[in-house]
Amino acid sequence: MKYDVIIIGAGPGGIYTAYELTRKRADLKIAVFEAGHALDKRRCPIDGDKVKSCVKCPCCSIMSGFGGAGAFSDGKYNITNDFGGTLHEHVGKKKAIELMHYVDEINMKYGGEGTKLYSTAGTQFKKLCLQNNLNLLDASVRHLGTDINYVVLENLYAELKDKVEFHFDTPVRAVERTQDGYRVICENGAYECDKCVISVGRSGSKWMEKVCEELAIRTKSNRVDIGVRVELPAVIFSHLTDELYESKIVYRTEKFEDSVRTFCMNPHGIVVNENTNGIVTVNGHSYEGAEKQTENTNFALLVAKHFSEPFKDSNGYGESIARLSNMLGGGVIVQRFGDLVRGRRSNAKRIEEGIIEPTLAATPGDLSLVLPKRILDGIMEMIYALDKIAPGTANDDTLLYGVEVKFYNMEVEIDGHLETAHKGLYIIGDGSGVTHSLSHASASGVFVAREIAG
Ligand SMILES: Cc1cc2nc3c(=O)[nH]c(=O)nc-3n(C[C@H](O)[C@H](O)[C@H](O)COP(=O)(O)OP(=O)(O)OC[C@H]3O[C@@H](n4cnc5c(N)ncnc54)[C@H](O)[C@@H]3O)c2cc1C
Numbered sequence: 001m002k003y004d005v006i007i008i009g010a011g012p013g014g015i016y017t018a019y020e021l022t023r024k025r026a027d028l029k030i031a032v033f034e035a036g037h038a039l040d041k042r043r044c045p046i047d048g049d050k051v052k053s054c055v056k057c058p059c060c061s062i063m064s065g066f067g068g069a070g071a072f073s074d075g076k077y078n079i080t081n082d083f084g085g086t087l088h089e090h091v092g093k094k095k096a097i098e099l100m101h102y103v104d105e106i107n108m109k110y111g112g113e114g115t116k117l118y119s120t121a122g123t124q125f126k127k128l129c130l131q132n133n134l135n136l137l138d139a140s141v142r143h144l145g146t147d148i149n150y151v152v153l154e155n156l157y158a159e160l161k162d163k164v165e166f167h168f169d170t171p172v173r174a175v176e177r178t179q180d181g182y183r184v185i186c187e188n189g190a191y192e193c194d195k196c197v198i199s200v201g202r203s204g205s206k207w208m209e210k211v212c213e214e215l216a217i218r219t220k221s222n223r224v225d226i227g228v229r230v231e232l233p234a235v236i237f238s239h240l241t242d243e244l245y246e247s248k249i250v251y252r253t254e255k256f257e258d259s260v261r262t263f264c265m266n267p268h269g270i271v272v273n274e275n276t277n278g279i280v281t282v283n284g285h286s287y288e289g290a291e292k293q294t295e296n297t298n299f300a301l302l303v304a305k306h307f308s309e310p311f312k313d314s315n316g317y318g319e320s321i322a323r324l325s326n327m328l329g330g331g332v333i334v335q336r337f338g339d340l341v342r343g344r345r346s347n348a349k350r351i352e353e354g355i356i357e358p359t360l361a362a363t364p365g366d367l368s369l370v371l372p373k374r375i376l377d378g379i380m381e382m383i384y385a386l387d388k389i390a391p392g393t394a395n396d397d398t399l400l401y402g403v404e405v406k407f408y409n410m411e412v413e414i415d416g417h418l419e420t421a422h423k424g425l426y427i428i429g430d431g432s433g434v435t436h437s438l439s440h441a442s443a444s445g446v447f448v449a450r451e452i453a454g
Pocket residue numbers: 008009010011012013014033034035036062063064065066067068069070071072073074075076077078084170171172173199200201202203204207264274283284285428429430431435436437438439441442
């Protein structure tokens with residue numbers, strides 16, 4: 001079977017590649033191979049009732065399938081070059097922002113109209129943060145919410161399904177070079193194409209490493225972010241979240257001069273499990289519709305850990321820490337901030353007596369047995385710093401779920417066309433290590449489609 005273009009992975013990177021290609025070159029024969037299920041078949045078995053925690057499905061429906069890791073996410077599309085990836089280093093700052101706005105227009109066209117675009121431009125919080133040793137990063141953020149994000153994906157699938165051949169539940173095993181293109185090998189057969197776009201995201205990181213080794217594509221990897229997810233009453237952060245929705249705030253610790261930042265803020269949201277390569281970590285999301293909103297807000301506090309030679313396995317380091325929490329807690333551990341400060345584990349009784357009703361059933365425990373001191377000290381310093389701009393953050397009952405790990409895919413060597421050293425082989429989205437967000441991954445898809453369309 002021969003195609004003009006094969007796209008591997010149907011996350012935002014793959015979807016926007018397919019979308020833009022069908023717009024620009026309706027004549028092309030395009031196939032998408034996706035390890036996970038079609039959108040309507042994606043279901044995480046955790047129902048909070050019979051199944052309370054991760055049962056480690058062979059293919060995680062939260063991370064894989066049409067829509068990729070972002071399908072059940074909060075759908076926050078950050079339009080900025082300040083975080084979310086380094087696409088601008090490949091395509092230029094102006095182009096990167098243009099592409100992110102274009103993605104936003106498509107999202108609006110396919111079901112997102114009416115959702116709010118927040119912005120840090122002219123906000124008073126910039127000054128307040130600076131006065132308290134915190135740095136608020138600049139961005140515009142479109143918040144689709146988990147529900148509308150899903151509707152946009154449904155509509156995009158409806159738009160694409162007759163123009164592109166989708167192969168779901170079909171993980172690609174290998175990619176080989178042929179005389180004039182590429183051979184994509186799956187369990188049920190081999191498929192050939194002139195051009196191949198790989199967009200396998202975080203869940204495909206191990207596989208991506210193997211492909212790069214086999215095709216002699218150079219890679220580098222030296223970063224992992226480790227931390228906790230904080231859950232507190234929504235009113236404590238409401239002055240910030242009402243105006244900005246998501247605020248990316250960076251703090252440099254006094255003790256080690258490490259960088260700690262807020263990440264993925266979910267006003268009135270819920271804390272969720274995430275399964276990466278069989279390891280259960282924590283994440284969060286929130287809904288646009290009022291009926292599903294909670295009384296709590298959650299966000300991650302992450303400490304960036306950069307390693308230097310000879311150590312190369314930064315993700316392995318993050319995994320080991322996450323594994324430790326899984327070993328002690330059977331999954332994610334939750335601890336009250338007050339218990340952490342007093343050096344004692346949390347137990348079910350103390351959590352129950354607290355003012356916050358946890359939105360994730362995690363095991364009460366002691367995060368200081370899991371997180372390295374340097375990381376834990378950084379998180380505690382940041383909580384006290386945030387308490388100055390949002391009093392109540394450092395309350396005893398504030399819940400900390402651990403661990404949250406942000407794995408960075410190793411960075412793949414690609415040029416300004418997002419093309420590898422092999423002509424016609426492109427690597428985009430989070431799988432390339434260049435992007436780490438919905439908007440950057442989607443923008444990289446649009447960019448590469450235009451490159452291929454000519
Ligand atoms: C719970 C959660 C919430 C998030 N919230 C936000 C948010 O609000 N805002 C934001 O900017 N980002 C968010 N993110 C991150 C965001 O989802 C990712 O940055 C984005 O999805 C990356 O897109 P991608 O297309 O590069 O990769 P992915 O979305 O990871 O998609 C890759 C796809 O490739 C498939 N695949 C992997 N290997 C293979 C293979 N060998 N063969 C075939 N298919 C394969 C996978 O199954 C997957 O579906 C969130 C992530 C999670 C998990």
